[in-house]
Amino acid sequence: MVMFCILAVVILGSAVLCVTTKRIMRAATFLLFVLFGVAGLYFLLDYTFLGAAQISVYAGGVTMLYVFAIQLVGKRSLQGLIERMKGSRVCYGALLSLVGLVTVVAVLLKSQFICAAAQVADVEVPMQQIGYALVGAGKYQYVLPFEVISVFLLACIIGGLAIARKEEK
Amino acid sequence: MVPVQCYFVLSALLFFIGVYGFISRRNLIAMLISVELILNAVEINFAAFNRLLFPGQLEGFFMSLFGIGVAAAETAVAIAIIINVYRNFNSDNVDSIQNMKR
Numbered sequence: 001m002v003m004f005c006i007l008a009v010v011i012l013g014s015a016v017l018c019v020t021t022k023r024i025m026r027a028a029t030f031l032l033f034v035l036f037g038v039a040g041l042y043f044l045l046d047y048t049f050l051g052a053a054q055i056s057v058y059a060g061g062v063t064m065l066y067v068f069a070i071q072l073v074g075k076r077s078l079q080g081l082i083e084r085m086k087g088s089r090v091c092y093g094a095l096l097s098l099v100g101l102v103t104v105v106a107v108l109l110k111s112q113f114i115c116a117a118a119q120v121a122d123v124e125v126p127m128q129q130i131g132y133a134l135v136g137a138g139k140y141q142y143v144l145p146f147e148v149i150s151v152f153l154l155a156c157i158i159g160g161l162a163i164a165r166k167e168e169k
Numbered sequence: 170m171v172p173v174q175c176y177f178v179l180s181a182l183l184f185f186i187g188v189y190g191f192i193s194r195r196n197l198i199a200m201l202i203s204v205e206l207i208l209n210a211v212e213i214n215f216a217a218f219n220r221l222l223f224p225g226q227l228e229g230f231f232m233s234l235f236g237i238g239v240a241a242a243e244t245a246v247a248i249a250i251i252i253n254v255y256r257n258f259n260s261d262n263v264d265s266i267q268n269m270k271r
Contacts, residue, residue, distance in 0.1 A: 004171045019190030045220045069248040093192030097185040156242035164249035
């Protein structure tokens with residue numbers, strides 16, 4: 001419980017700073033802290049493999065992409081392009097998020113299925129079980145999504161290259 | 170043992186912080202970062218509900234795992250588009266983009 005509270009404070013504090021800071025580079029750095037906090041939550045849930053995937057894919061890959069994009073996109077952005085925040089849009093966004101938050105939390109805390117929470121044993125989900133489920137072809141096994149996502153990643157690589165390529169004039 | 174409500178409230182807060190960022194920011198990269206926050210909130214929910222409500226199954230686990238993969242791909246393509254937009258419009262602000270082609 002103590003660990004959960006620490007992680008929650010890190011995640012929420014970094015997320016708030018991430019959306020309110022005016023400099024894009026700082027927003028990317030705070031995003032990195034949020035991602036590490038979420039990986040910590042996965043470790044807390046005994047999903048070690050998921051936490052490792054989160055750290056390697058998000059913190060290692062996606063954040064690097066953001067940093068490179070910020071460097072490439074603007075000299076001004078890098079030096080802290082002071083983004084103008086319109087007051088009306090901030091009010092509108094805050095109002096909409098508050099209304100949505102209250103609605104969602106009220107609905108889910110009232111619902112009954114959440115009471116069925118089981119007391120799980122504090123053991124790590126074994127890697128062998130995950131591996132069998134990931135590449136098995138039977139019921140509750142996931143070889144088809146696994147293959148689909150590999151083709152999808154290839155398509156995204158080719159698409160990204162085709163879009164970002166300089167056009168010859 | 171942390172009750173499932175705590176995970177749920179945490180991910181709902183993270184989700185709506187992301188929604189707030191998506192609405193209030195006008196910079197393309199900042200909006201994309203907000204989308205990442207939203208995706209992470211959803212993945213926390215999948216993993217926590219799977220672990221605490223149905224510990225014998227692995228559906229939420231794989232949903233989170235594939236969500237991480239899809240988010241990485243989405244980021245790569247979106248950043249390629251943003252770089253291209255910046256090259257054509259010399260701006261990374263949403264309001265300055267009126268047409269797809271100049």
